[in-house]
Amino acid sequence: MRTLLRRSLVPSVAAAALLLVGCSSSSPAASTATAPTPHPSPTTNGVERLTAEQILARTRAAALSASSVRATGTMGATKVDLLVGPDSARLTLSQHGETAVVLHAGGAYYIKGDRAFWSKEVSPRAAALLAGRYVKVPASKVTDFAVFMSYPRFVRDTLTPSGHVTKGRQTTVAGAAAITLRDVDGSLLYVSLVGAPYPLRVENHPASAGAVTFTGWGRPVNVQPPPAAQVLDLSKVA
Numbered sequence: 710m711r712t713l714l715r716r717s718l719v720p721s722v723a724a725a726a727l728l729l730v731g732c733s734s735s736s737p738a739a740s741t742a743t744a745p746t747p748h749p750s751p752t753t754n755g756v757e758r759l760t761a762e763q764i765l766a767r768t769r770a771a772a773l774s775a776s777s778v779r780a781t782g783t784m785g786a787t788k789v790d791l792l793v794g795p796d797s798a799r800l801t802l803s804q805h806g807e808t809a810v811v812l813h814a815g816g817a818y819y820i821k822g823d824r825a826f827w828s829k830e831v832s833p834r835a836a837a838l839l840a841g842r843y844v845k846v847p848a849s850k851v852t853d854f855a856v857f858m859s860y861p862r863f864v865r866d867t868l869t870p871s872g873h874v875t876k877g878r879q880t881t882v883a884g885a886a887a888i889t890l891r892d893v894d895g896s897l898l899y900v901s902l903v904g905a906p907y908p909l910r911v912e913n914h915p916a917s918a919g920a921v922t923f924t925g926w927g928r929p930v931n932v933q934p935p936p937a938a939q940v941l942d943l944s945k946v947a
Contacts, residue, residue: 752886752903753886753902753903754901754902754903754904754905754906756768756888756900756902756906757879757888757902760876761874761875761876761890762874764876764888764890764900764906765868765870765874765890765898767900767906768868768898768900768901768906768907768908769864769865769868771905771906771907771926772864772868772907772908772926773861773864773865774905775905775907775926775927776794776795776860776927777792777793777794777795777860777925777926777927777928777929777930778792778793778860778864778923778924778925778926778927779791779792779923779924779925779928780793780921780922780923781921781922781924782911782919782920782921782922783919783920783921784913784918784919784921785917785918785919786804786805787802787803787804787919788801788802788803788804789801789802789921791857791863792925792930792932793857793858793859793860793863793930794860794929794930794932795860795930796816797812797813797814797815797930797931797932797933798811798812798813798814798857798858798859798860798930798932799811799812799813799814799932800812800854800857800858805829806825807822807823807825807826807829807830808822808823808825808826809821809822809823809826810822811854811857811858812843812932812934812935813851813858813932814932814933814934814935815933815934817845817934818845818846818847818848818850818851818854818858819843819844819845819846819934819935819940820843820844820846821841821842821843821844821935822839822840823840823841824836824840824841826840827839827840838941839941842939842940842941843935843939843940843941844940844941844942845940845941845942867908867911868898868908870892870893871892871893871894871896872892872893872894873893874890874891874892874893874898875890875891876888876889876890876891877889877890877891877897879902880899882899882901882909882910882922883909883922885901885902885903885909886901886902886903887899887900887901887902887909887910888900888902894914895914895915896911896912896913896914896918897910897911897912897914898910898911899911899912905926907923907926908923909922909923910922910923911923
């Protein structure tokens with residue numbers, strides 16, 4: 710919300726390039742009101758009987774308790790694939806034939822871009838040096854990506870609306886029963902009506918702004934640091 714993922718899931722590939730070469734919000738407080746315990750029907754978890762704000766609180770609590778998720782989809786012209794867990798994350802961004810990968814593993818941050826990425830966003834000379842290698846990035850330089858690398862921050866940022874939310878119709882997402890919440894900007898959040906009320910999908914408004922699907926809530930995440938031979942530490946390059 711905040712057109713849900715538009716702000717948090719779509720840093721441009723150009724911003725990634727600037728971050729790598731060293732050139733390189735506060736959210737409204739979440740409601741603390743306690744929602745009544747929903748009474749599930751034989752086929753749902755019962756959150757459809759709650760108000761929109763109560764459903765949002767429930768889905769936020771469920772997501773925070775899961776500790777991991779995969780988010781895939783498109784944001785405008787950018788294809789995104791994010792896997793984030795308690796202490797590691799991998800974000801892949803693809804746009805106009807360029808691809809960049811951001812890793813957080815072993816307490817360190819890395820970014821790898823292909824030749825097209827470095828050539829377009831920085832220079833052909835940079836591409837010759839950096840393409841296909843993991844560039845180790847100081848923590849002080851990952852401000853633009855910090856929200857992806859921290860599971861709690863990602864969930865809170867993603868599920869903070871731009872304004873008042875309203876409850877919409879019941880539907881299905883990939884065959885799973887869901888209920889929609891509409892943000893004031895027109896974006897939609899689909900909340901599961903089966904089992905835990907996890908977020909299932911976000912559709913931004915307008916449709917050209919893209920959509921993201923959430924899967925694998927609570928599954929183990931095992932993002933490992935890249936092999937040392939594939940890592941380039943820019944702080945050690947003259």
